[in-house]
Amino acid sequence: MSFLTQSCLRQIQLVLTVLMLAIGTTQTAAAAADVSVLDDAQRIVRLDKPAKRIISLAPHVTELIFAAGAGHLLVGVSEYSDYPEEAKKIVSVGNIFALDLERVLALKPDLIVIWGSGNAKQLAKKLRDNKVIVFESEPHNFEDIASSLERISTLAGTETVGKRAAKEFRQRLQNLSDTYRLKDKEKPVSVFHQMVKNPLMTVNQEHFISKMITLCGGHNVFANLKDISATITTEALLVANPDMIFSSGKDDSKLRQEWIQFPNLIAVKKQNLYSINGDWLHRAGPRVLDATERLCKDIRDARQKI
Numbered sequence: 001m002s003f004l005t006q007s008c009l010r011q012i013q014l015v016l017t018v019l020m021l022a023i024g025t026t027q028t029a030a031a032a033a034d035v036s037v038l039d040d041a042q043r044i045v046r047l048d049k050p051a052k053r054i055i056s057l058a059p060h061v062t063e064l065i066f067a068a069g070a071g072h073l074l075v076g077v078s079e080y081s082d083y084p085e086e087a088k089k090i091v092s093v094g095n096i097f098a099l100d101l102e103r104v105l106a107l108k109p110d111l112i113v114i115w116g117s118g119n120a121k122q123l124a125k126k127l128r129d130n131k132v133i134v135f136e137s138e139p140h141n142f143e144d145i146a147s148s149l150e151r152i153s154t155l156a157g158t159e160t161v162g163k164r165a166a167k168e169f170r171q172r173l174q175n176l177s178d179t180y181r182l183k184d185k186e187k188p189v190s191v192f193h194q195m196v197k198n199p200l201m202t203v204n205q206e207h208f209i210s211k212m213i214t215l216c217g218g219h220n221v222f223a224n225l226k227d228i229s230a231t232i233t234t235e236a237l238l239v240a241n242p243d244m245i246f247s248s249g250k251d252d253s254k255l256r257q258e259w260i261q262f263p264n265l266i267a268v269k270k271q272n273l274y275s276i277n278g279d280w281l282h283r284a285g286p287r288v289l290d291a292t293e294r295l296c297k298d299i300r301d302a303r304q305k306i
Contacts, residue, residue, distance in 0.1 A: 037151040040144065041116050041136040050157025051111035051133075055104060057096055057123075058115035061137050062087050063285030064145070065113065068153040069161025075107045083279065083287070096120045105130060111155055113137055139284040141211055146170050149286075165286070172289050180216050180296040188219035189299050189306070192237060192267070194247035197258055199231045208284060216296035217303070218244070234262075242267050244302040246295065248278030272302040 036046035055076040056062040062081035065071055071086060076093040093107070094100050096115060104112070104127075112127055114120050116136030124134045135155065139145045146166040153162020182188060191213050195201040203209050205223035213220050221240040222232065245267040247255055255273045262268055276298070280291035 035154055035157075037135075037154050039116070039135045039151070040138040040140075040148075043136065045111075045133060045135045045155065047111065047133060047155060051109075051155050053107065053109045053111070054156065055093060055107060055109040055112045056081060057093075057099070057112060057120070058137065059083070059279075060139075060283035060285040061113045061115060063283060063287065064137065064148050064152055065156070067162075067165045067286045068149045068156060069158035069165070070152060070156035073156055075109060076104065096123055099123060101126065101130075105132070111135060113152065137284075140206075140208060142169075142173050142215075142288070145284060145286065145288065146173075169286055169289065173292075176289065176292055176296060177215055180300065182217045186217065186303075188217055189244055189303050190221050190240070190242045191218040191299065192221050192240065192242040192245045194245055194255070195229060197247075200234060200237065201229060201231050203229050208288070209281065212288070212292045212295050213299075215292060216299045218295075218299045238262065238265065241265060243270070243306050244272040244274070244299065246274040246276060246298060248281050249275035250277060251275055266306065267302075270302070270305045272298075272305055274298040274302075 034046070034048055035050055036044055039045050052073060053075045054065060054070060054073045056065055056074060057078045059078065059080045059082070062074070062077050063083055065074060066084050066087065074090050077087055077090045079092050079095045081087045081090070081092070093104050109132060111133050113135045114124055114127070114137065116124070116138040120136070124136060127134050135152070137148060139148055146169045149162045149166040149169065153159045193202050193209050193213070195203055202222045202225070203220070204225035204227065205220060206228050210220045210223060221242045243266050245255065245259065249255065252273055252275050255275055259265065259268050259273060267273060276291050276294050280287045280294070
């Protein structure tokens, strides 16, 4: 074989090697860009590359996105998205009951995170019909929130922040559990959560708030209700006679005024009537731990009184 032929072969081999390396690099980059997670509706959410334009359609979702390090990617939020402070500066697109769909689509989102409950299911379908990628968020427990931080950060390309936030969330949760869980020979404090006063409504053991009660060393007196939230009678509450009553709000005195006419209730007699910030309590984002810590302190206070 001539020197020229050998030289040509070497050049051909070199070109082929470079091409193979280029193909491999391209495939690796493509694989790295492609991201997918499982949302709370157990649907696979896949993006060709991390999202750059995100819309949040629930206040708790807005809080999760900011905590996951992706707040700067939000181009639209739902009404009442007022935390953190930066969220107030982002354009509102309405809410799941009165959404300006044209305005949403005009913002050209590559990801919409929606509250995956009730009427939102129909909205999610409508968005998907318009070729929008949708992540349904409906945390049912503490771990779902930590996992949401990780999954949202994966979709947004902010995994370092999201994983750190999830780790801190889990650590704080563990600290609360270690501090307030029932100790040897302690009995749980019987607790009634007043979800709504008129009509009188509460929650069963499947509700997130009931899980908070349990973690704090309490027992939900209506844990065995069939529905996750349900109307009850005042008579049923009088029979249950809880050690403690709490509702959402910022003023314990209002709750006392609502129940002062029932002086034989243990919760009233012992003045175990407490209010907790409703945004902490009802938004399934990182601040549920603020609500949980407040509830744990209230249950400990109630235990000391009884």
